[in-house]
Amino acid sequence: MRTRTPLSAAAALTFLALTACGGGDASGGENSADGTPVAGGDLTFAIQVDSGCIDPQQVGNNDALNIGRQLVDSLTVQDLDGRIQPWLAQSWEVSPDATTFTFHLREGATFSDGTPVDAAAVKANLDGIVALGAKASLGSTYLAGYTGTQTPDAQTAVVTFSQPSAQFLQATSTMSLGLLSVPTTTADPATRCDGTTLVGSGPFVVDSYAKDDKAVLAKRTGYDWAPTGAKHTGEAYLDTITYQVVPEASVRTGSLQSGQIDATTGIASQDLPQFDGNGFWTERRANPGIPYNFFVNESRPLFADERVRQALSKAIDREELASILNPGDVAVSSAFSSSTPDAPDDSAVLAHDVDGANALLDEAGWTKGADGIREKDGQRLTFTVTFWQPTSAVLELVQQQVREAGIDLQLKQGTTAETQAQQESGDYDVIFYNLTRSDPDVARTIFSTESRNVNHRAHSEVDDLLNQQAATTDAAQRAELVAQASDLLVSQAHSIPLIELSTVIAASEDVHDLQFEGSSRLWFHDAWKNA
Numbered sequence: 289m290r291t292r293t294p295l296s297a298a299a300a301l302t303f304l305a306l307t308a309c310g311g312g313d314a315s316g317g318e319n320s321a322d323g324t325p326v327a328g329g330d331l332t333f334a335i336q337v338d339s340g341c342i343d344p345q346q347v348g349n350n351d352a353l354n355i356g357r358q359l360v361d362s363l364t365v366q367d368l369d370g371r372i373q374p375w376l377a378q379s380w381e382v383s384p385d386a387t388t389f390t391f392h393l394r395e396g397a398t399f400s401d402g403t404p405v406d407a408a409a410v411k412a413n414l415d416g417i418v419a420l421g422a423k424a425s426l427g428s429t430y431l432a433g434y435t436g437t438q439t440p441d442a443q444t445a446v447v448t449f450s451q452p453s454a455q456f457l458q459a460t461s462t463m464s465l466g467l468l469s470v471p472t473t474t475a476d477p478a479t480r481c482d483g484t485t486l487v488g489s490g491p492f493v494v495d496s497y498a499k500d501d502k503a504v505l506a507k508r509t510g511y512d513w514a515p516t517g518a519k520h521t522g523e524a525y526l527d528t529i530t531y532q533v534v535p536e537a538s539v540r541t542g543s544l545q546s547g548q549i550d551a552t553t554g555i556a557s558q559d560l561p562q563f564d565g566n567g568f569w570t571e572r573r574a575n576p577g578i579p580y581n582f583f584v585n586e587s588r589p590l591f592a593d594e595r596v597r598q599a600l601s602k603a604i605d606r607e608e609l610a611s612i613l614n615p616g617d618v619a620v621s622s623a624f625s626s627s628t629p630d631a632p633d634d635s636a637v638l639a640h641d642v643d644g645a646n647a648l649l650d651e652a653g654w655t656k657g658a659d660g661i662r663e664k665d666g667q668r669l670t671f672t673v674t675f676w677q678p679t680s681a682v683l684e685l686v687q688q689q690v691r692e693a694g695i696d697l698q699l700k701q702g703t704t705a706e707t708q709a710q711q712e713s714g715d716y717d718v719i720f721y722n723l724t725r726s727d728p729d730v731a732r733t734i735f736s737t738e739s740r741n742v743n744h745r746a747h748s749e750v751d752d753l754l755n756q757q758a759a760t761t762d763a764a765q766r767a768e769l770v771a772q773a774s775d776l777l778v779s780q781a782h783s784i785p786l787i788e789l790s791t792v793i794a795a796s797e798d799v800h801d802l803q804f805e806g807s808s809r810l811w812f813h814d815a816w817k818n819a
Contacts, residue, residue, distance in 0.1 A: 323800060325816040327525045331799065334534040334543060334552035337704075338500050341481035344463040344488075345417055348425040349704075350724070350791075353463055354553075354810045355503055355531055359488035360466025363391055363410070364457065365515035366726055366806030368573075370629035372457055373516035376405055376467065376489070386452040386761050391460075393443045397513045399469040400493045407439035409470050414447065416473030417465065423477055426725075429733050430459035452759030454766065455729030461806060462725075466490070491524040491813045503531040514813055519801060525816035537678075544568070544794060550817065551795035551802060553810070557614045563794040572616050573804045574627035575789040576726040578734050579620045580682075582673065582718045582784040587744040590671060590717070595652040597781030602645040603693040606638060609682055609787050617790055623731060623774040623783040627808075630728050632771035637778045638785065645693040654694065662694035670696035671717035676707040682787060683720070714744055722789055726807045728770040729758055735782060743782050750776040 335351035344356025363377040377391040397405040414437050417427040433453055438446040449456065459465055469487035472480060479485040483494035483503070491514070492505040507524045514521045532549060534540045537556045543549045544563065555563065564570050582600070584591040591597055606619040621638065624631040654662035654669050662669040673683065680701070687697045702710075710716045719742070723730055732754040733739050737747045750773050757769035777783040791808045798818040805811045 323818075325520070325525050325800070325814075326819050327523075327816070328527050329525075329817045329819070330528040330530060331526050331551065331802075331812070331815060331817055332530045332532055332549045334540045334549045334554060335531050336533075336535060336537075336540075336554045338503075338533045340499055342483055342494065342497055342503055343468075343477070343480040343486055344466050345413075345427055345468065346420065346423050346425070346477060346481060350809075351531070355505070356466065357463045357490075357805070357809050358492040358505055358529065358812050359486065359490045359494065360463055360468060361397070361405075361489040361513065361515070362462065362466050363393075363460040365517060366458060366461040367517050368804065368806060370726060370806065372461060375461075375515035376513070377460070380457070382454075382457060382761060384761065386454040386456075386759055387449045389447045389456055389460075391445045391447070393445065394513060395443060397489065398510075399467075399487050399489050400508055401469050401471075401487050403469055404442075405467055405489050406442045407437075407445040408442070409467060410445040410447075411437035411439055412470045412473045413465070413467050416468075420477065424464070426462070426464040427459075429739070430456065430462070430465060432739070454758055454761050455727050455732075458725075458727040458729075463809065492529065495528065500533055502533060505529045505531075519814040524813050526812065529812055544796070547796065550799050551793060553791050553793055555792065555794045557612070560614060560792060560794060567797050568794060569797060569799075570792055570794045571804075572614060572790050572792045573808045574617075574625055575722070575724045575791060575808045576625050576628040576631075576806075577724040577730045578623070578722055578783075579625045579785045579788045580677075580679070580720065580722040582720060582786065583734075583742040584718050584781070584784065585714065585716055585744050586782070587714070588671075588717060590669075593652055594780055595648040596654075596669075597784070598779075599645040599648040599652075599693060600690060600695060601638065601778070601781045601784045602641040602648070603690040603695060604686055604784070604786065605640040605689050606786065607640065608689070609685060612681060612685065613787060614790055614792050617788060620785040620788045623777040623785060624728060624770075625788045627726075627788075628728055628730070629726060630767040630770045632774050634774055634778050637775070642692050645690075649693060649695075656694045660691065660694055661696045668696060669694060670698060672698045672700050673718045673720050674700050674702065674707055674710055674716050675720035676702055676704045677721070679720070686786060711742075720786075724789070724807055728766075729754075731770075731773060731777065732758055735777060745782065748776075750780070750782065 339349040339352045341347050342355045364372045365375045378394045379392045381390045417424045433449040433451045435448045435450050467489045472487045475485035483497040491511045493508050495504040495506040497503045506528050511523045540552050540554045541559045610617050610619040621635040622632050654664045657663045736754050737751050753773040757766050760766040801814040803811045
């Protein structure tokens with residue numbers, strides 16, 4: 289029987305109910321309770337970090353995206369089953385080669401400055417996101433190959449790409465491609481970030497923003513074009529939403545208990561049970577996209593050896609990792625979170641297999657030393673995982689697990705900026721992060737040698753598969769290509785997934801209809817509070 293030193297109590301308490309930078313299961317009580325919505329009131333929602341920007345086209349942080357979602361509407365909306373439904377676009381056509389997308393816009397929608405949401409605005413937004421370049425960290429990847437937008441009439445926008453881009457339709461449902469007023473699209477990015485020149489199409493507008501303190505959004509008068517699937521079509525019920533920055537998990541827990549805040553997604557996992565009833569409710573939804581991974585740098589000699597990568601993956605017990613997460617979380621089972629549309633099941637490849645890990649490392653010439661750590665040619669089998677997230681308990685458990693195969697895993701936690709700088713420079717052994725998106729093309733963004741190439745590897749068969757799925761509009765054919773790509777990513781250990789992420793709302797029973805949208809972001813249009 290294998291033994292392992294238990295995690296320290298301090299380490300166990302550091303793991304939060306994480307949200308990532310959907311479908312999935314969701315369960316909750318009072319959120320769906322019967323009752324007549326009440327207009328008015330302020331809802332105070334605690335967020336963990338402030339990225340210094342609330343422009344939805346420029347941010348990638350989950351808390352900032354949850355703010356931005358309320359400020360902009362999108363051409364389409366993705367429901368919880370992954371289907372793309374009408375919003376600002378009433379209908380659309382996609383060319384067979386997925387290079388041309390024609391959107392027919394609804395009439396009557398306006399920005400909060402009164403100007404129309406028309407084809408010219410669609411063009412200005414897409415052109416503007418391309419012009420933002422790296423500042424539009426998500427939207428710019430969705431627009432790779434964009435060649436322009438034609439506007440044959442005020443209600444028709446024809447978007448074209450230089451190569452097939454089947455993912456683009458889903459991308460139009462994200463807040464990263466949400467529509468801002470034409471003047472906003474060319475405004476100073478800094479004034480957009482602080483809300484000064486940020487004019488959107490959504491049900492709320494910016495009232496005030498104080499960095500590292502709070503952002504206040506106010507209900508927009510006259511809003512009347514909610515997406516397909518909304519519970520009502522008119523103005524939002526809430527007068528204001530206050531996003532209060534509360535970095536400490538214990539303070540968020542205490543603030544919710546005492547009524548200082550109404551809701552949050554930042555409750556530590558061990559504290560969640562106390563909010564399941566007792567005047568509160570919780571609701572969980574898995575985050576789609578790429579789960580938290582060890583992304584290994586294959587330009588380093590250690591990870592150029594596929595056997596070492598595979599051994600690292602086999603040494604990880606993902607069932608055990610899931611057991612210390614949020615109630616209802618399950619073990620990761622492919623290169624994608626299980627909530628991602630077309631996500632396959634590669635759980636057999638990802639099964640815990642210490643014997644298999646040891647055999648691979650033996651074959652690769654790594655032998656165990658006196659302290660149990662393997663060595664080869666005078667070098668120890670050691671590497672550093674760089675991360676910024678509050679995930680110490682998970683990573684320390686992985687550290688213990690892989691040591692049983694003779695692997696010395698070191699942890700280095702830095703700031704978000706430091707970690708991102710290392711990622712961009714390629715100066716890392718292993719980097720740990722995830723990417724939320726409810727479309728399997730997210731794998732091309734992360735892994736493709738023509739995109740981020742997080743592994744720093746040479747072109748291979750998996751890149752061809754990722755490119756083929758991007759060019760395929762046939763749903764069944766695309767799902768098969770995605771499954772083949774996932775199998776190669778995990779079997780060759782380019783992807784070493786650890787845990788699926790989920791967003792867990794904890795809220796007072798006075799809060800109703802605070803909902804998830806397709807990417808597990810929060811949607812406040814239907815939310816209301818008891819008087």
